[in-house]
Amino acid sequence: MxxxxxxxxxxxxxxxxxxxxxxxxxxxxxxxxxxxxxxxxxxxxxxxxxxxxxxxxxxxxxxxxxxxxxxxxxxxxxxxxxxxxxxxxxxxKGEHLQAIIDGMEMDLDQTRYLDYAGLQKYCWHVASAVGILSASIFGVTQPATLAYAEKLGLAFQLTNIIRDVGEDSRKGRIYLPVNEMQQFNVTAADILNARHSENFEKLMRFQAERAERTYDEAMALLPKADHRAQRPGLMMAAIYRTLLAEIVSDGFHVLTQRISLTPIRKLWLAWKTYVRG
Known part of the structure; x- marks a missing residue:
């Protein structure tokens, strides 16, 4: 092979x-x-x-x-x-590849994040660095395109965190910032024991709204000159934003199930984005 x-x-x-x-x-x-x-x-x-x-x-x-x-x-x-x-x-850049490994190592050292600033640092390593490398492969002529890719990687990871709350908790990890859980009166025990509640829904809505804002911020950074080259990232964004909308409409029942899109739906969303240019 x-x-x-x-x-x-x-x-x-x-x-x-x-x-x-x-x-x-x-x-x-x-x-x-x-x-x-x-x-x-x-x-x-x-x-x-x-x-x-x-x-x-x-x-x-x-x-x-x-x-x-x-x-x-x-x-x-x-x-x-x-x-x-x-x-x-x-x-x-080798530094970006090494940064991804740094992020994976963070998972061995840390299972909680006190605030969003700490979580953002983790997301940069496991997702934004990947976004920068990916955008470089797709084609970059403007420096702002790398800023777009960095922000889009963050949006993807925030979506992953929302989708995988239950799955991650079964591995002993909670990526929701501790101070935000406290703000909405949701405890670590609630997450670890899969206790869905009105407070949990409010907490997750807060997370989803931030993810949506992050997608919007990323799209605003993408220069028109690189829009066509960056279509693969835009396809991923279409798929991920649709997934996020599904999670929201389902009432954030992510503690006991993993909400996903079918392969044919993902392909359809990718195709629609591609032909749109």
Whole structure:
């Protein structure tokens, strides 16, 4: 199996909304973004799938060394072998790849965030850094496009946090800021024991409204000159905003179920965004 085939299988198996936007890219950009996505999946799975934090930390350290080896032109893993040819072409920075690993390591060190500022820092590492790298692959001619990508990554992660409240709590993690939970009289025990309440709905509505504002702020930053090149990110935004609307209309029943869109609906939303230009 070639490195590209390995990354393609990794991306396709995930069923992620991101995968559907890749389908509309030219071949070389599609190869690059698929390799980047496979890297993100590898390091994310290291934290999610390994119960022993010391082993997970050791594997993340190995990935740090592998990124350094890739930057030196000596990758050994199929993902880094697939990604390495695209580094110079798309100006992909090693510091952003290492920042993603930093974010994964934060999950080993921290399961609560006291306030939104702390949560934003985490989101920057696990999502905004990915957004910057992705936008670079899609095509950037204006500096503001990277600011757009950074903000859009934050919006995606805020949506993920809302969708995955119950799933994350079963892993012992709560990404809702502690001071905001206190503001709405929702306790950690309420989340961990899946107690849906009117207060919980108010808390989640507050989170959803912030996510929506963040999408709007991101879109306002995207320069017209790069709009067409950045269509894959806009496709993802269409899918994620539709998902967020579904969660809202369902009354935020996210403690005991994972609300998602069907593959055909994701593909339809991606296609509609693509043809709109």
């Amino acid at each position: 070639s490195p590209d085939d390995y990354c393609q299988q990794k991306a396709a198996r995930s069923g992620s909304s991101f995968y559907y936007s890749f389908l509309f890219l030219p071949k070389e950009r599609r190869r690059a973004i698929t390799a980047l996505y496979a890297f993100c999946r590898e390091v994310d799975d290291t934290v999610d799938d390994i119960a022993d934090s010391s082993i997970a930390r050791t594997k993340l350290h190995w990935w740090r060394q592998e990124i350094a080896a890739m930057l030196a032109g000596q990758p050994t893993h199929p993902v880094t072998r697939a990604l390495q040819p695209h580094l110079t072409i798309y100006d992909l």
